[in-house]
Amino acid sequence: MSEPASQPVVEMRDIVKTFPGVRALAGVSFDVRPGEIHALVGKNGAGKSTLMQILNGLYPQDSGEIYVRGEKIERMSTARAKDVGIALVAQHVKFVPGLSIAENIFGGNLPQTAGGFVDWKRLNREATERLRRFGLEIDVRRKMETVSVAERQMIEIARALFADASVVILDEPTAPLPKHEVQMLFEFVRRLRAQGASFIYISHYLEEVFELADRVTVLRNGELVGTVPTAELTQPKLVKLISGADVERFRRPPREVGGEPVLEIVELDRPGVYEDVTLTLHAGEVVGLTGLEGSGNGALARGLFGLEPMGDGRVTLAGKPYAVLSPSEALSRGVAYLPRDRHGLGIVGIRSVRDNISMSVLNRLANALGFINVFRERAMVQRFVETLGIKTAGLTQPVENLSGGNQQKVVVAKLVATEPRALLLDEPTQGVDVQAKVEILRIVDDLTRRGVAVAIVSDELSELIDMCDRILVFYRGRIVREFQKGTDVMTPERILDAIEGGAEEVAHAVA
Numbered sequence: 001m002s003e004p005a006s007q008p009v010v011e012m013r014d015i016v017k018t019f020p021g022v023r024a025l026a027g028v029s030f031d032v033r034p035g036e037i038h039a040l041v042g043k044n045g046a047g048k049s050t051l052m053q054i055l056n057g058l059y060p061q062d063s064g065e066i067y068v069r070g071e072k073i074e075r076m077s078t079a080r081a082k083d084v085g086i087a088l089v090a091q092h093v094k095f096v097p098g099l100s101i102a103e104n105i106f107g108g109n110l111p112q113t114a115g116g117f118v119d120w121k122r123l124n125r126e127a128t129e130r131l132r133r134f135g136l137e138i139d140v141r142r143k144m145e146t147v148s149v150a151e152r153q154m155i156e157i158a159r160a161l162f163a164d165a166s167v168v169i170l171d172e173p174t175a176p177l178p179k180h181e182v183q184m185l186f187e188f189v190r191r192l193r194a195q196g197a198s199f200i201y202i203s204h205y206l207e208e209v210f211e212l213a214d215r216v217t218v219l220r221n222g223e224l225v226g227t228v229p230t231a232e233l234t235q236p237k238l239v240k241l242i243s244g245a246d247v248e249r250f251r252r253p254p255r256e257v258g259g260e261p262v263l264e265i266v267e268l269d270r271p272g273v274y275e276d277v278t279l280t281l282h283a284g285e286v287v288g289l290t291g292l293e294g295s296g297n298g299a300l301a302r303g304l305f306g307l308e309p310m311g312d313g314r315v316t317l318a319g320k321p322y323a324v325l326s327p328s329e330a331l332s333r334g335v336a337y338l339p340r341d342r343h344g345l346g347i348v349g350i351r352s353v354r355d356n357i358s359m360s361v362l363n364r365l366a367n368a369l370g371f372i373n374v375f376r377e378r379a380m381v382q383r384f385v386e387t388l389g390i391k392t393a394g395l396t397q398p399v400e401n402l403s404g405g406n407q408q409k410v411v412v413a414k415l416v417a418t419e420p421r422a423l424l425l426d427e428p429t430q431g432v433d434v435q436a437k438v439e440i441l442r443i444v445d446d447l448t449r450r451g452v453a454v455a456i457v458s459d460e461l462s463e464l465i466d467m468c469d470r471i472l473v474f475y476r477g478r479i480v481r482e483f484q485k486g487t488d489v490m491t492p493e494r495i496l497d498a499i500e501g502g503a504e505e506v507a508h509a510v511a
């Protein structure tokens with residue numbers, strides 16, 4: 001590289017890391033410059049999180065060196081990482097409920113009055129000033145639990161910078177964020193870069209990488225593919241570097257629709273959440289449910305699965321009244337749901353891949369005496385691991401040892417194993433790499449060919465357009481528009497316009 005040699009803030013050389021049965025990193029080198037946003041990309045299980053956890057001192061490397069501002073760090077630990085200015089901001093920031101933003105920013109060190117009480121005035125004033133220095137205008141008296149996920153991340157980044165961090169690691173920060181919060185986070189990150197902070201940014205959203213990053217490092221199977229300035233890349237080139245091959249995006253071919261109604265919803269109302277929702281999911285159909293955060297689409301899926309009250313109205317499943325009170329009841333009726341937040345109820349991390357996939361279908365695998373047929377169980381799980389390309393050292397690996405995207409694939413396998421009649425998916429491909437995305441979408445398509453009715457809650461418009469027979473747009477709790485596959489109006493622009501309220505005038509035109 002011929003650019004002026006500004007010394008890297010962080011340099012990792014030949015990092016090797018092995019877990020039992022897995023070589024997670026096979027000699028990876030990586031560096032970050034001051035004031036740079038450096039994206040780290042690669043397929044699920046490529047080693048991205050592991051590399052960053054080593055940099056943050058969570059695990060020791062087997063071999064290889066870490067330098068910070070030219071100085072070799074003999075033994076990295078989380079305390080040492082903090083000392084030398086490296087901070088990892090989690091996707092889901094942990095906080096103590098009940099504390100205000102200001103208290104959270106100051107941690108244990110609250111300013112005190114002469115009398116030994118907490119000096120609230122000073123606390124709030126200083127917290128406000130600190131955040132303002134980074135361009136964040138937030139009422140610091142608010143409780144942490146009222147703050148949006150993106151704001152929490154920004155507060156956490158700010159907090160790391162107050163503690164003199166100069167390199168901030170963001171591991172898939174945007175996965176749980178609605179679109180407008182992504183932009184808010186990006187503007188914040190760019191502003192801080194301008195002030196000299198460096199960011200390491202892990203993401204599967206390649207558009208985001210191009211939007212944000214100065215350079216990109218690609219890992220594949222624990223190996224370094226290369227580090228390239230973003231300006232020298234195109235998206236197809238990057239996809240090729242990531243997967244080692246060209247990956248076609250999956251477009252669901254036109255399918256004969258017109259199957260039996262599976263889930264019929266008539267005038268469903270849940271005050272303040274959604275109103276007058278009427279829609280039918282037919283066998284073999286994929287219906288997209290989109291809208292702004294809080295517009296009712298996600299809540300409808302949660303309600304139908306018994307995670308939240310469903311509301312009042314008429315709902316039938318295969319012609320029979322459907323009013324479930326719990327997820328287990330929904331599952332036993334044949335309605336499965338993939339949550340957006342896989343850490344919530346998708347999986348049990350300490351249990352094995354095999355247990356997780358077969359957990360929800362144990363009674364089907366049991367014989368008349370109630371014994372589990374272990375051969376059938378193994379065969380079923382093995383089949384899922386293969387078709388979904390789940391990267392695991394073995395079926396008995398605890399799921400928490402899998403990479404994030406591979407955990408998501410386990411959740412999908414688990415749902416498919418229940419052989420549902422209706423499948424509700426909330427952002428099904430979030431956090432999975434381009435190839436896994438294709439695999440997941442293909443499985444969904446296969447299910448529809450077997451007569452399953454599918455609803456996808458998402459704001460990934462290109463994915464909805466590729467997959468759905470119909471896309472319904474929610475706005476403030478109502479379905480305001482319906483787009484049909486194959487019509488020329490099913491374009492991202494038109495859908496986006498409806499999502500943002502541009503279709504309000506036709507609010508009642510859709511039945």
Ligand SMILES: Nc1ncnc2c1ncn2[C@@H]1O[C@H](COP(=O)(O)OP(=O)(O)OP(=O)(O)O)[C@@H](O)[C@H]1O
Pocket residue numbers: 019020022023024042043044045046047048049050051391392393400401402403404405406431
């Ligand atoms: N604690 C662990 N025990 C055993 N294996 C592990 C552990 N942590 C990670 N691995 C394995 O190391 C490999 C790299 O995982 P890592 O989490 O770094 O991938 P990643 O690139 O972050 O993937 P994703 O995009 O899916 O998050 C994977 O094969 C994973 O199963």
Ligand SMILES: [Mg+2]
Pocket residue numbers: 048049050403404405
């Ligand atoms: Mg990861």
